[in-house]
Amino acid sequence: MSLREIEARLARISVNEENLNPSSGLHKAKANAAPSTTSNSLQDKQSQQTGPPRHPLLKIAVHNQNHANNQWRPSEMPPPSPPRKAQDALSEQQRKSNNSDALTVPRSMPSSREFHLGMFEIGRPLGKGKFGRVYLAKERKNGFVCALKVLHKSELQQGKVEKQLRREIEIQSNLRHPNILRLFGHFHDSKRVFLILEFAGQGELYKMLRKVGRFSERRAAEYIAQMAAALQYLHKKHVIHRDIKPENILVGIHGEIKISDFGWSVHAPNSRRTTMCGTLDYLPPEMLNGSNYHNEKVDLWSLGVLTYEFLVGAAPFEDSPVETQRRIVKADMKIPDFVSPEAADLIKKLLVVKPDQRIPLDEVAKHPWILKHCAPKPGANITKRSGGSTEKSYSSAN
Numbered sequence: 365m366s367l368r369e370i371e372a373r374l375a376r377i378s379v380n381e382e383n384l385n386p387s388s389g390l391h392k393a394k395a396n397a398a399p400s401t402t403s404n405s406l407q408d409k410q411s412q413q414t415g416p417p418r419h420p421l422l423k424i425a426v427h428n429q430n431h432a433n434n435q436w437r438p439s440e441m442p443p444p445s446p447p448r449k450a451q452d453a454l455s456e457q458q459r460k461s462n463n464s465d466a467l468t469v470p471r472s473m474p475s476s477r478e479f480h481l482g483m484f485e486i487g488r489p490l491g492k493g494k495f496g497r498v499y500l501a502k503e504r505k506n507g508f509v510c511a512l513k514v515l516h517k518s519e520l521q522q523g524k525v526e527k528q529l530r531r532e533i534e535i536q537s538n539l540r541h542p543n544i545l546r547l548f549g550h551f552h553d554s555k556r557v558f559l560i561l562e563f564a565g566q567g568e569l570y571k572m573l574r575k576v577g578r579f580s581e582r583r584a585a586e587y588i589a590q591m592a593a594a595l596q597y598l599h600k601k602h603v604i605h606r607d608i609k610p611e612n613i614l615v616g617i618h619g620e621i622k623i624s625d626f627g628w629s630v631h632a633p634n635s636r637r638t639t640m641c642g643t644l645d646y647l648p649p650e651m652l653n654g655s656n657y658h659n660e661k662v663d664l665w666s667l668g669v670l671t672y673e674f675l676v677g678a679a680p681f682e683d684s685p686v687e688t689q690r691r692i693v694k695a696d697m698k699i700p701d702f703v704s705p706e707a708a709d710l711i712k713k714l715l716v717v718k719p720d721q722r723i724p725l726d727e728v729a730k731h732p733w734i735l736k737h738c739a740p741k742p743g744a745n746i747t748k749r750s751g752g753s754t755e756k757s758y759s760s761a762n
């Protein structure tokens with residue numbers, strides 16, 4: 365969808381508070397929607413997605429705290445980002461995603477503390493997750509377009525995910541990378557929490573993959589290069605994502621990928637984690653073999669699974685749950701012959717049982733398969749980031 369089309373659509377949308385009314389269709393949280401027992405709700409989600417349902421998924425939380433009395437109160441909300449940063453980020457975002465046919469660039473954005481629902485025109489629903497719905501929205505004053513995620517506090521409470529959400533907000537709102545979905549701010553009322561997210565114009569990568577079956581080597585390599593750049597950024601900030609998979613990747617208006625869903629991510633300066641999390645097909649051996657230790661290298665394993673799935677159309681260890689686990693701990697996979705030797709080499713270097721022997725991210729970026737398909741082209745962007753650092757942005761393949 366082009367920016368002009370979005371603009372045209374937005375011109376037609378009107379505020380529909382009814383959409384945000386709990387009685388008007390926000391799905392009810394399932395009684396057992398806690399992360400430790402999410403298979404039903406995950407299957408629900410899969411059934412909404414294109415293509416056959418993925419292998420039954422497993423999310424296990426070892427830290428299963430009792431949040432029965434945990435209410436959302438203003439004092440418990442993560443601190444709002446400073447107004448100046450929010451303003452810069454939004455302006456930068458708008459500048460980036462708009463060219464000559466730009467939407468209005470916001471001149472002044474309020475701080476998170478000042479956000480409220482009345483400031484937004486609510487447009488069409490973009491999708492539905494386990495705990496809420498996401499709507500296209502436009503900030504009335506400045507006209508910036510975003511995705512507004514609406515979560516019901518009662519459902520969050522019932523699902524015992526308030527702590528997870530707080531962590532997600534805290535981590536994601538501090539991330540600024542072209543391949544990571546921005547969280548511009550959040551606010552809440554008595555019943556709901558609202559997340560103001562960057563709008564990913566092309567939607568879900570998972571759906572795209574299911575539609576085409578598998579990606580071309582070029583397209584897969586460009587996505588993996590973007591993933592590696594984003595993960596490198598995250599790991600430098602001591603953030604481990606821990607749930608990398610196509611379902612958690614959105615696609616921006618220019619075809620660039622945007623890692624989203626930081627619900628399982630952790631800030632791990634000491635790299636010592638005991639929580640088992642993520643999706644079975646993507647779980648690394650160190651999370652299955654009983655050791656209570658894992659670090660950022662879990663994301664390298666997931667990157668290997670992702671590379672495989674992009675090129676083959678199915679995850680490498682997809683099997684019955686017991687067999688999948690057995691195969692993961694041995695890295696027992698078969699790479700089909702149609703996968704190029706260079707791509708197979710990268711997959712094998714990522715899907716290594718011993719975490720320390722996995723190829724590091726800076727070497728992924730220089731791997732022959734990546735260089736073959738994503739060699740910096742004339743005009744390749746080296747983007748100056750607001751924090752002063754430079755990020756290489758790879759062009760996206762479509």
Ligand SMILES: Nc1ncnc2c1ncn2[C@@H]1O[C@H](COP(=O)(O)OP(=O)(O)OP(=O)(O)O)[C@@H](O)[C@H]1O
Pocket residue numbers: 409490491492493494495496497498511513545561562563564565567568614625627
């Ligand atoms: N920023 C966004 N831009 C465009 N579409 C989005 C955006 N965020 C979410 N969506 C759409 O809304 C759907 C629901 O998103 P949501 O984040 O609530 O759930 P999810 O990540 O799919 O699932 P879960 O509840 O398991 O985290 C997504 O699958 C996607 O299609």
